[in-house]
Amino acid sequence: MSDGRPRLFPSSRPAGHVPPIVRYSSRFDHAPERLAVLFMGLSAPDGNRAGRALADFLAAAGAAPDAPCHFDRARFTDAEGRANHMAALYWPDRDAFDRWAATPLIGEWRRGTRALAEDLAQWWEPVSVAPQRAETIAFAEYRRGLSACPFSRLEPMEETGYWGAARDRIPAAAFDPLEAEVPRLAPLDAPPRARGARLAVRPPAGLAVIRSGVSWAACGAEQRESYARNVKPKLDAGMDYLRRSPLDAGCPSLRQVVLADGDGRLLEEAYSLGHFLSLGHLEAWAKHHPTHLAIYHRAMAERKKYQAALELRTYNEIYVLEPGAPEFEYVNCDPATGLLPYFPARALPPAG
Numbered sequence: 001m002s003d004g005r006p007r008l009f010p011s012s013r014p015a016g017h018v019p020p021i022v023r024y025s026s027r028f029d030h031a032p033e034r035l036a037v038l039f040m041g042l043s044a045p046d047g048n049r050a051g052r053a054l055a056d057f058l059a060a061a062g063a064a065p066d067a068p069c070h071f072d073r074a075r076f077t078d079a080e081g082r083a084n085h086m087a088a089l090y091w092p093d094r095d096a097f098d099r100w101a102a103t104p105l106i107g108e109w110r111r112g113t114r115a116l117a118e119d120l121a122q123w124w125e126p127v128s129v130a131p132q133r134a135e136t137i138a139f140a141e142y143r144r145g146l147s148a149c150p151f152s153r154l155e156p157m158e159e160t161g162y163w164g165a166a167r168d169r170i171p172a173a174a175f176d177p178l179e180a181e182v183p184r185l186a187p188l189d190a191p192p193r194a195r196g197a198r199l200a201v202r203p204p205a206g207l208a209v210i211r212s213g214v215s216w217a218a219c220g221a222e223q224r225e226s227y228a229r230n231v232k233p234k235l236d237a238g239m240d241y242l243r244r245s246p247l248d249a250g251c252p253s254l255r256q257v258v259l260a261d262g263d264g265r266l267l268e269e270a271y272s273l274g275h276f277l278s279l280g281h282l283e284a285w286a287k288h289h290p291t292h293l294a295i296y297h298r299a300m301a302e303r304k305k306y307q308a309a310l311e312l313r314t315y316n317e318i319y320v321l322e323p324g325a326p327e328f329e330y331v332n333c334d335p336a337t338g339l340l341p342y343f344p345a346r347a348l349p350p351a352g
């Protein structure tokens with residue numbers, strides 16, 4: 001998609017390409033200057049404590065003026081073995097998010113008053129970009145994340161089923177190579193003293209944030225078994241590779257999470273929240289690395305086999321950060337959390 005001006009960078013769509021199956025992208029009639037999503041999580045060795053704190057945070061988040069118009073919650077265990085309870089919260093525009101974040105109650109949460117009082121770790125990673133720097137791909141009847149927001153209208157699109165389709169779905173890519181501000185990932189000489197502290201990290205421009213999800217909830221016995229046997233192990237291997245090879249992949253952070261209901265019980269759907277130095281780094285893994293190719297070829301084989309009867313549901317949303325994007329904030333975290341191992345952090349005033 002481009003805005004009608006002649007493209008500077010060509011689309012990758014092969015001439016005459018017909019999408020193998022109908023997929024949809026979100027359109028936004030309210031024309032926001034910037035979208036806003038907050039990925040945040042609380043963790044502790046004892047998951048119950050983190051789960052209770054997240055439930056209280058979500059209650060506060062929903063009661064504050066300019067509350068998010070959509071959110072979902074998820075769980076995962078991090079590399080330190082800590083149970084993380086996290087949420088993805090969505091706003092129709094950046095101004096509404098900023099007003100919400102500036103309310104006194106949310107300010108208390110953001111500064112980590114509860115986290116420090118209960119020795120929880122809290123990560124707070126807002127993502128806000130112009131809609132021209134974002135893309136979504138979804139099935140019409142299975143909407144999650146940005147596609148599930150009340151302000152998202154799904155439209156069928158043609159940019160699917162070939163390499164480079166994700167970039168073609170990002171309107172800004174017609175005029176901007178969306179390059180990395182930091183082209184190679186390198187660990188800091190000394191990890192920051194993060195436990196007990198409140199730290200802010202400026203995410204580099206060009207950072208590509210992907211939420212890539214899958215649901216097996218609607219699968220009957222045969223396709224459920226096929227997902228568990230043929231797809232899930234390949235997905236796990238791919239995520240394992242990204243977590244173990246951040247420098248090679250240019251992937252500073254990768255969280256593989258399972259969605260949870262309001263009581264924190266796990267659902268039959270999951271997603272990966274990944275940060276890559278640029279869209280190009282993300283594309284390189286997807287197109288060239290054997291771990292994604294294994295997932296992709298298996299998924300394509302299942303699509304071919306089941307066609308309209310395919311029951312597995314997948315989606316993703318990608319954001320490419322601009323210069324001056326909101327900072328990520330970490331309270332009382334392990335120094336291996338999020339962007340902390342790779343980008344300089346500055347200390348923020350502790351919670352009062």
Ligand code: HEM
Nearest residue numbers: 160161162163164165166212214235272274286295296299
């Ligand atoms: C069950 C899990 C997954 C399945 C079944 C899957 C399958 C696929 C398929 C079929 C496509 C082509 C989509 C189209 O254009 O129609 C694709 C593209 C892509 N996938 Fe995956 N994938 C999975 C997980 C992931 C994860 C976890 C990530 C990143 C962390 C990822 C990153 C990408 C990217 C960036 C593309 C776009 C490539 C491009 O358009 O050039 N995928 N995947």
